[in-house]
Amino acid sequence: MCSVKGALTIAGTDPSGGAGIQADLKTFQELDVYGMSVITSVVAQNTLGVTGVRHLEASFIKEQLQSVTSDMPVHAVKTGMIANAEMIKAIADHLRPLSLPLCVDPVMIAQSGDALVDRKALQTMRDELLPLATIVTPNIPEAEALTGQHLESEEDRYKAAKSIVHDFGSSSVVVKGGHLDGEATDLFYDGETFETFSSPRFDTLHTHGTGCTYAAAITAELAKGKSVKEAVNVAKKFISAAIEHTLEIGHGQGPTNHWAYKKKQRKGEYV
Numbered sequence: 257m258c259s260v261k262g263a264l265t266i267a268g269t270d271p272s273g274g275a276g277i278q279a280d281l282k283t284f285q286e287l288d289v290y291g292m293s294v295i296t297s298v299v300a301q302n303t304l305g306v307t308g309v310r311h312l313e314a315s316f317i318k319e320q321l322q323s324v325t326s327d328m329p330v331h332a333v334k335t336g337m338i339a340n341a342e343m344i345k346a347i348a349d350h351l352r353p354l355s356l357p358l359c360v361d362p363v364m365i366a367q368s369g370d371a372l373v374d375r376k377a378l379q380t381m382r383d384e385l386l387p388l389a390t391i392v393t394p395n396i397p398e399a400e401a402l403t404g405q406h407l408e409s410e411e412d413r414y415k416a417a418k419s420i421v422h423d424f425g426s427s428s429v430v431v432k433g434g435h436l437d438g439e440a441t442d443l444f445y446d447g448e449t450f451e452t453f454s455s456p457r458f459d460t461l462h463t464h465g466t467g468c469t470y471a472a473a474i475t476a477e478l479a480k481g482k483s484v485k486e487a488v489n490v491a492k493k494f495i496s497a498a499i500e501h502t503l504e505i506g507h508g509q510g511p512t513n514h515w516a517y518k519k520k521q522r523k524g525e526y527v
């Protein structure tokens with residue numbers, strides 16, 4: 257019996273390696289999970305921004321999904337950049353009968369401000385993908401887009417978390433606090449209880465791909481059979497280490513350090 261745990265990412269690419277498919281696969285590897293990928297869009301981007309995008313046809317995304325899931329041990333799935341409604345529908349139709357743990361990162365805009373997803377696809381994401389999700393991982397602007405509410409106060413974020421679970425059917429949600437001031441505090445809600453996951457806020461420009469990396473770490477832990485709360489706990493440590501021990505590469509907003517968590521683990525820092 258094969259004991260290898262596998263995680264599949266369905267997302268767009270980042271040739272500079274900090275976000276998208278590339279960040280997800282690095283994260284899976286660092287967390288000892290076999291990584292697999294289905295590409296939705298090929299993006300020309302780096303730490304300075306996006307210069308071009310080519311979308312694959314929904315039918316070809318389906319063909320990739322069929323190739324990998326008919327053959328390989330997929331124990332959890334992550335979705336990232338899915339540019340339009342047709343793609344979202346094709347992916348949701350393929351994933352629905354598989355009933356695998358699913359982390360939906362509702363990517364909309366890159367940190368550079370470039371739009372990665374057609375705004376008209378939002379409704380399809382709410383209707384087709386969120387009901388299949390074990391967890392959804394919006395940042396504040398994404399939670400605002402999903403709920404249609406401006407999130408000003410802490411109370412607003414609690415309300416948005418409730419709405420994403422109870423109105424859109426995701427089993428849980430973590431509203432990320434990367435765009436707030438003060439401590440980097442993420443709000444988790446599983447339909448019954450709230451919990452916050454916090455770290456110091458590191459004063460760095462180099463946070464390209466933080467959302468992808470965090471969601472990929474959650475997915476890797478779900479693939480190992482961890483509960484969703486345990487998965488978020490590990491992912492928070494993973495992303496905090498990756499941001500704290502920045503690599504300082506590229507000419508703009510650089511990537512995070514995907515090695516940092518494992519290095520700390522080897523030193524016995526997480527017991």
Ligand SMILES: Nc1ncnc2c1ncn2[C@@H]1O[C@H](COP(=O)(O)OP(=O)(O)O)[C@@H](O)[C@H]1O
Pocket residue numbers: 394395396432433434435440441442455456457458459460463465466467468470492495496499
């Ligand atoms: N400067 C920072 N210091 C520490 N943690 C951060 C920082 N920026 C973001 N994070 C954390 O990184 C994770 C991803 O959050 P966020 O940056 O909001 O996502 P996204 O990349 O989707 O905008 C969250 O756990 C958030 O709290």
Ligand SMILES: Cc1ncc(COP(=O)(O)OP(=O)(O)O)c(N)n1
Pocket residue numbers: 267268269270275276277299301336337363365366367368372463464465466467468469
């Ligand atoms: C292909 C691709 N997918 C997603 C993103 C955005 O990634 P995210 O982790 O939200 O990171 P930021 O760049 O916003 O920090 C991307 N750039 N490319």
